[in-house]
Amino acid sequence: MDMQRDGPLALLLLFLGHMITALEVPLDLPQPPTITHQSPKDYIVDPRENIVIHCEAKGKPHPSFSWTRNGMHFDMDKDPKVLMKPRSGTLVMDISGGERAEAYEGVYQCSAHNELGTAVSNSIIIRQSRSPLWSKERISPIVAQMGQSLILHCRPPAGLPPPIIFWMDNNFQRLPQSRRVSQALNGDLYFSNVQPEDSRSDYICYARFPHTQTIQQKQPISVRVLDMDSLNDTLADYFNDTDLFSDKPAEERAPVFMVPSESVSSKMVLRGEVLEMECVADGLGRASFLNFDKTLRITDVSETDAGEYRCIAKNRHGSVHHNIRVTVNAAPYWISAPRNLVLAPKEMGIITCRAAGHPKPSIRWLVNGLPIEDAPKDPSRRVEGDTLIFSEVQTGSSAVYQCNPPRVLTLPNIVYQVIMNKPALLECVTFGSPVPTITWFKDSLSSMLEGNAYVFHENGTLEIDMSQPSNSGKYTCVARNNLGISENHIYLEVKEPTRILRPPEYRVVQRNRDVVFECKAKHDPSLVPTMTWLKDDGELPDNERFRVDSDSLTITDVTESDAGTYTCIMNTTLDQDSASAQLTVVEAPPTPAVIYEHPGTPTDLELTDPGARSVQLTWTPGDEHNSPIKKFLIQYEDALHQSGVWHNLTEVPGTKTTAHLKLSPYVHYSFRVLALNDVGFSRPSMPSRQYRTSPAAPDENPTEVKGHGTEHNNLVITWKPLTPLQANGPGLQYKVMWRQQDMEKDWTSVSVANVSKFVVSGTPTFVPYEVLVQTLNENGPGPKPSAVIGYSGEDFPSAAPGDVRVLVLNSTLAEVRWSPVSPESVRGRLQGYKRSLHRHNSHHGKHRTEIFSPNKTSGKLPDLLPYSVYSLEVTAFNGRGEGPSSVPQRFETPEGVPGAPSFFKVSALDLDSLTLEWGPPHERNGRLSGYTFKYQTGEKTCLDLPSNQSSFTLHNLLHSTRYKFYISARTQRGVGPALTEEAVTVLDRELTYPYLIVRTLKCFLLCWKPSGDEDWNKEKVNGSQFHVLKNLKKGLAYKVRVVARGHDDQAVHHSEELLVNVPAMVSPQVDIATQGWFIGLMSAIALLILILLIICFIKRNKGGKYPVKEKEDAHGDPEIQPMKDDDITFGEYSDEDHKPLKGSRTPSSGSVKRDGSDDSLVDSGDTQFNEDGSFIGQYSGRSDKEATPPSLVNAMNSFV
Secondary structure (H helix, E strand, O other), X not given: OOOOOOOOEEEEEEOOOOOOOXXXXXXXXXXXXXXXXXXXXXXXXXXXXXXXXXXXXXXEOOOEEEEEEOOEEOOHHHOOOEEEOOOOOOEEEOOOOXXXXXXXXXXXXXXXXXXXXXXXOOOEEXXXXXXXXXXXXXXXXXXXXOOOOEEEOOOOOOOEOOOEEEEEOOOOXXXXXXXXXXXOOOOOEEEOOOOHHHOEEEEEEEEEEOOOOEEEEOOOEEEEEEOHHHHHHHHHHHOOOOOOOOOOOOOOEEEEEEEOOOOEEEEEEEOOOOEEEEOEEEEEOOOEEEXXXXXXXXXXXXHHHOEEEEEEEEEOOEEEEEEEEEEEEEEEEEEEOOOOEEEOOOOOEEEEOEEEEEOOOOOOEEEOOEEOOOOOOOOOEEEEOOEEEEOOOOOOOOEEEEEOOOEEOOOOOEEEEEEOOOOEEEOOOEEOOOOOEEEEEEOOOOOEOXXXXXXXXXXXXXEEOOXXXXXXXXXXXEEEEOOEEEEEEEEEEEEOOOEEEEOOOOEEEEOOOOEEEEOEEEOOOOOOOEEEEEEOOEEOOOOOOEEEOOOEEEEOOOOHHHOEEEEEEEEOOOOEEEEEEEEEEEOOOOOOOOOOOOOOOOEEEEEEOOOOOEEEEEEEOOOOOOOOOOEEEEEEEEOOOEEEEEEEXXXXXXXXXXXXXXXXXXXXXXXXXEEEOOOOEOOOOOOOOOEEOOOOOOOOOOEEEEEEOXXXXXXXXXXXXXXXXXXXXXXXXXXXXXXXXXXXXXXEEEEEOOOOEEEEEOOOOOOEEEEEEEEEEOOEEXXXXXXXXXEOOOOOOOOOOEEEEEEEOOOOOEEEEEEOOOHHHHOOOOOEEEEEEEEOOOOOOOEEEEEEOOOOOEEEEOOOOOOOEEEEEXXXXXXXOEOOOOOOEEEEOOOOOOOOEEEEEEEEEEOOEEEEEEEEEOOOOOOOOEEEEEEEOOOEEEEEEOOOOOEEEXXXXXXXXXXXXXXXXXXXXEEOOOEEEEEEOOOOOOOOOOOEEEEOOOOOEEEEEEOOOOOOEEEEOOOOOEEEEOOOOOOOEEEEEEEEEOOOOOEEEEOOOEEEEOOOOOOOOOHHHHOHHHHHHHHHHHHHHHHHHHHHHHHHHOOOOOOOHHHHXXXXXXXXXXXXXXXXXXXXXXXXXXXXXOOOOOOOOOOXXXXXXXXXXXXXXXXXXXXXXOEOOOOEOOOHHHOOOEOHHHHHOOEO
């Protein structure tokens, strides 16, 4: 177990010799093992593929390898499915024969040994990827009132790795999201306020598991949004045409955070990870979010990101804020990592192992996998903190040194499920040396778990004796020792127990009649229930008379043998409940069944014991209808402020018929009572007589009092007004008071009514004020308010930053410095400095503006253009706006290297000449001093050309030779990037035997036949640029074409046919050839043929057209299939103008530049996927009419 250590390795090698200085270890000298390659620490494997755990090491002699699994030696010989690669420590688990990948899960560690030391790998946790099925559940339709907030829970199964969540409809279309409707980080769908257009029956949550690329869906959720009118119509039918709600529209309201629910929360994040914080608000009215929208994401978190963050949501009715305290911890990371050390005998040296982290780690050394205190003593070494010091080293001191923090071995993100009131055990298996201490947290790392509700076992397990729904959530176990910190997340789900609410009852039934046993049960909605029936503790008889439904058992045509005890058992994956009932079969008629109904309506409402803020209500209950009354609900109507709207006031047990009601002042009350039993609510009683409470002074003051300025000489005081029910009396007013902080002793006040804002004019600019708002009515003032601090309005800054200086660092970068403005000139809260940059010699006069924080007095000016003139101004700004600009600073950037030439093309003038043309670069970045021209076949040739030259002709080039050309512009600063082109000169005219050289693209078949033959000769051409056709017959005309093959070896495209005449050669064996007249005649004919061939070659190299389209249409080859126009190499035939092949560049010399993939020959259609990887589209292709026709020269790239 002590050898399982993670961390970087340091190598110390001492070797014999008379060296007096340290040197690197040559590869052929002895050295201890060093791990060079290993699998990641958290390794999730695909259960469909073999498991490969990498472990490679170097050393001399070559190291041998061994493995441990879960801290024990792993014997590979006992498992024929496990192999180790030769001269390697890499393990391969063959699971292709049906073995389960989860059988190989565990913690693996590799060790590499040789006679000089031992090196160990990281502890590698092997886990199988999982995409569990969604639990089946019945989701009742959701009915919501327009304007209410709503949450649609997703609750996907916990996969490995966790799934990606998205919401779609039945048509696999993304559900629209907005500032009102959005998906939270946990996958739930939040509605700040629902609207009628939100009504739909196909809200479906999808979970995509990225490792296995599988997608699962939750059962569709139906949402129906009711407005006030439809809600009244629905309930009036049931409640005797009584309007439960007024027909007023839903009132707008101030926002309230749905997530997070508390006012302050905290988060802990590790350095380098991604921090995500979200705030989702509930509110009716257009909400706006300050600082950021609903989610703030910070990537690559560092210690500087720690602090308190605030999200604010507000609308015109008010605002709400939430503070999030962020703590950044850091696992140990290297400041100075150890490096290999090579020493000669008697030398001195040090190895430094300096790490940082939060909490700060301490360093502990290991030698060959053992703690240094347990390793053999070596007088030549000593440890001082994070440094190993070697002095007077001796032969044989070579070793592998290593540092190690603690680690949690329990698989992360395990989900435990437990039934309420049952114990829960959460495991946290750790490993480390020294032995780490275990600390548990819930939901966040702000407070450690403690108290009698938790039992902490020595092995790290957390026990909850009586699990409650409040115990559900995310638990974090943190392991610490003096080397560092590690943590793991575990999830606990506390489920509702399964209970039979209506057990089967004793039945006496007449023979040949039917009997029904009911068994209605309640279970946790996330668990899948199973109902089982037994008769006399055995299975039900195999008889069609016994019919089992979801919550009942029906027996038809009962006989005497059916008598007995019937038991219903409700099972879930976690628990079960059962109940039994007796069946007696008799000849006599059965007892009449009991009828259950809603309770009767309460009557005789009477008000007694009146008080200023209380009254006693009594009533007479109605008939129970064979179901005891559980409770009474008391509602009230305020005829003064909200006539026709009934509100719930209180509830009392069903055994009571009186209630002492607490009331508010200045309300005209009417009361009514509803009774509730197992069947449901009764109809409402008739309203009681009206009871009016007396007015009183207000009990509370307005909330959300704020003070701010909108102009430089005012102070706007705002507050959230009281509701009519909170007014406690007529004549509600607000007494607004203010005074300048630390400057005025007396308060200035004014009383206003029916407003929630007051503007104080004539104030100094941006000074603090104390503000009070107190309520009062005709009966007196409310309680004494608390003061809040607000600031009067800001004015534009009055001064510009001074001493602005610009230092040009290079042709594209400069630095600007300035002196800060004085606090008196800011006239507000300084928000920063704005830098305006203008380029003078630009055609469009481009301006660039950047903003710096208020504590900055310097900054960089990146992305400048070389050889340009700029002017720079700096201004200070506050909440009101910008102040005056500084004096413009004019500066110039030096020359830079130019850009690439604007174009570069090569054309052929003659058999041995090529002409090159180019254009000056668009970005000159200075004064052009010329061009550098290079070309090469085998050796590279370089030429310097003047800046005013734009073309160049090369003569006396080799025939049938490929050339590569480079052209680049230059200034005094240097040479810019080059453009390249390739070209090939034509064939040597001196060839005398009949053959053809055909230039091909990335083609695959070269076909030719004598003109007039039916069958084509074929040769495979695997991507070469030229091919020689030999053994041709003299004096015949040949047709040649190039055919592309698909992946199934079927022809998918062919070029146009080229007709080539092979001249008849004169045989040297004919005697007549020695005669003068024949030699003269043949010379004349040869001269004419040569002239015709030269003209033909020149014409073809210049792109001449040939009428082969008509012949191709008349005699089509059934092998040849047209190719899609989006193929990267070929196009289809057309009579339109000849165009270059799509995806290739063809210089006039006939060369074709390779472009595209060798494998992508046939268009296989376009398949559309949405952004999360789910399939939502179908295959599609393009019509033949869209194909781009190539020219003859481009299709064949010419024959020469």
